[in-house]
Amino acid sequence: MTARKGHAAGLRIHVVTADDWASHRDLRIHMLTESPDAFWGRVDDVRGLGEADWRAAVSGDILYLQARDASGAALGTLGVLPDGERDVHLIAMYVRPTARGGGVGDLLLDASAVLALEIGRPRQLLEVAADNTVAIRLYERHGFTVLARAAARPEGGEEPLTMVRELPEALSPQDDSPQDDKAPTSP
Ligand SMILES: CC(C)(COP(=O)(O)OP(=O)(O)OC[C@H]1O[C@@H](n2cnc3c(N)ncnc32)[C@H](O)[C@@H]1OP(=O)(O)O)[C@@H](O)C(=O)NCCC(=O)NCCS
DSSP states (O other), rough: OOOOSSOOTEEEEEOGGGGGGGHHHHHHHHHHHGGGOSSSHHHHHHTTHHHHHHHHHHHSSOEEEEEEEETOEEEEEEEEEETTEEEEEEEEEEGGGGGGTTTTTHHHHHHHHHHHHHHTTOOOEEOOOTOOOOHHHHHTTTTEEEEEOOOOOTSSSOOOOOEEEEEETTOOOTTTTTBBSSSOOOO
């Protein structure tokens, strides 16, 4: 698919389950602390959550992917939320600063395409802040185009963009499965 940069050796995609709640929590708290403007959530709202809350968060409708290194450390994440009969929303895309520029984002987006097709939803939508040029460039490289400006965030600031990509029919899971260590499951 569209991976442009060489992935670090041993990098693989893992589909998050309830037992991954702690690594999901760590990434979530890290992303909301390090890049608060890129996400709707606020770190103060999640700091007090306990294990049961985090288990529930990864056991709902959103399928979370993690990119992990050879040691199993989670370097980045992306959520895939099915919507209707043919869409998924991509949410909470994040790569740890120490892993940026190395194709982790490429790997996550490619894996999200495989997953979306596996669950029969060929259209992907996402929202991105209009000034997040790094992320927009990444999405454009993967075939996303601007669909519309989304509703303004409650806290103000520039309106986010809605971006969309139609996944090619030819892109079947058999052609390019993520190097997954667990098959995707239903929520
Ligand atoms: C956007 C993001 C997911 C991209 O992930 P990534 O794995 O670094 O993606 P890429 O490897 O394709 O690199 C993207 C860009 O990062 C920049 N980059 C390269 N090395 C970098 C480094 N060491 N540190 C920071 N940025 C770097 C480059 O501009 C590169 O793009 P370019 O080669 O087209 O100029 C990541 O930057 C991130 O998590 N940002 C904060 C959260 C966020 O904005 N999420 C998106 C919400 S919609």
